[in-house]
Amino acid sequence: xxxxxxxxxxxxxxxxxxxxxxxxxxxxxxxxxxxxxxxxxxxxxxxxxxxxxxxxxxxxxxxxxxxxxxxxxxxxxxxxxxxxxxxxxxxxxxxxxxxxxxxxxxxxxxxxxxxxxxxxxxxxxxxxxxxxxxxxxxxxxxxxxxxxxxxxxxxxxxxxxxxxxxxxxxxxxxxxxxxxxxxxxxxxxxxxxxxxxxxxxxxxxxxxxxxxxxxxxxxxxxxxxxxxxxxxxxxxxxxxxxxxxxxxxxxxxxxxxxxxxxxxxxxxxxxxxxxxxxxxxx
Numbered sequence: 001x002x003x004x005x006x007x008x009x010x011x012x013x014x015x016x017x018x019x020x021x022x023x024x025x026x027x028x029x030x031x032x033x034x035x036x037x038x039x040x041x042x043x044x045x046x047x048x049x050x051x052x053x054x055x056x057x058x059x060x061x062x063x064x065x066x067x068x069x070x071x072x073x074x075x076x077x078x079x080x081x082x083x084x085x086x087x088x089x090x091x092x093x094x095x096x097x098x099x100x101x102x103x104x105x106x107x108x109x110x111x112x113x114x115x116x117x118x119x120x121x122x123x124x125x126x127x128x129x130x131x132x133x134x135x136x137x138x139x140x141x142x143x144x145x146x147x148x149x150x151x152x153x154x155x156x157x158x159x160x161x162x163x164x165x166x167x168x169x170x171x172x173x174x175x176x177x178x179x180x181x182x183x184x185x186x187x188x189x190x191x192x193x194x195x196x197x198x199x200x201x202x203x204x205x206x207x208x209x210x211x212x213x214x215x216x217x218x219x220x221x222x223x224x225x226x227x228x229x230x231x232x233x234x235x236x237x238x239x240x241x242x243x244x245x246x247x248x249x250x251x252x253x254x255x256x257x258x259x260x261x262x263x264x265x266x267x268x269x270x271x272x273x274x275x276x277x278x279x280x281x282x
Contacts, residue, residue: 003031003044008072011053015062023051036063036070036197052197065197070280075195075202076216130218134201134226135256136233137241137263139185145226145234147194147204148259149218149244150251167246168273174206176244176273182263186241186274192217193280194240201226204242205280234279243274 003026012020022028035042036052048067053074129152137146154165175189191207200223205214234240245266253259266272
C-alpha cells in the first residue's frame with residue numbers, strides 16, 4: 001500500500017530514485033514507526049511522514065518522523081553519533097532502514113562549523129571551535145529558549161592575516177542582528193533553524209548552496225541534553241533565540257541568572273548579535 005511519505009529532493013539525491021520510489025510505493029517503508037524526533041508512535045499509512053536521512057562518515061541511516069515534527073531532510077552527523085542513534089532506535093524495536101548514500105564530504109572538527117577561520121598563529125590542534133550553552137531567557141514576562149554561541153578563540157575572515165577577530169562581523173553578514181539589549185526578541189533569521197531530534201539538540205542549520213537544502217552551521221559532537229523546561233518553552237514558541245558573542249565575552253555560567261547578566265553586559269558593550277530561528281523537531 002502506498003505510504004503518506006515525504007521524500008525531499010536532498011534525500012532522493014542521496015538514496016537514488018529507485019529506492020525513493022520503492023519507499024513511496026510502500027515496499028521498504030514501515031507502516032508504524034517511532035518518530036525520530038518526538039519518540040512517539042507514527043503510522044505512515046494514516047499520517048504524513050517525513051524521511052530523515054542521517055549520514056555519518058561511512059554509513060547512512062534512514063529514519064522516519066511525523067511531518068509536523070521534522071521536514072524530510074539530510075542531516076550530517078558523526079559516525080559515533082550515528083551509531084548511537086541506531087542503538088537508540090533499534091532499542092525501541094523500530095529498526096531503521098540503512099540506505100545507500102553518496103560519500104559525505106569530510107567534516108571539520110565535530111561540534112564546530114566555522115564562519116571563518118582560527119586566527120593566524122594558532123596551532124591546528126588549538127583551532128577555535130564554537131561552544132554552545134542552552135538556557136531560558138525572560139523577555140516581556142515570557143520565557144524563551146535560547147542558545148548562546150561563543151568561540152573558544154578569535155575568528156578571522158578566511159584568508160585574512162590582519163589578526164582582527166571578525167566573528168560578529170561575519171555573523172552580521174549572514175543575517176544576525178546586533179543586539180543592544182536582551183529585553184527584545186531578535187528578528188527571525190529566515191532559512192536557518194535549530195534541530196532537535198530524539199529530544200536532544202543536534203545542530204544549528206543554515207541555508208546551503210542555491211537549490212540545496214540546509215547544512216549544519218554548528219553541529220554537536222554528541223547530541224546535547226536540554227532540560228524539560230527548555231524543550232517545553234521551545235515547543236510553545238516553536239522558535240529558539242540564538243545569541244553569539246566573541247571569545248571570552250560570556251564564559252561558562254553555572255546559573256541562568258548569571259548567564260542573563262553576562263548577555264546583558266555583552267549587549268551593552270556592543271559585543272552581542274542575535275537571531276530567532278524556527279524549531280525543527282520537538
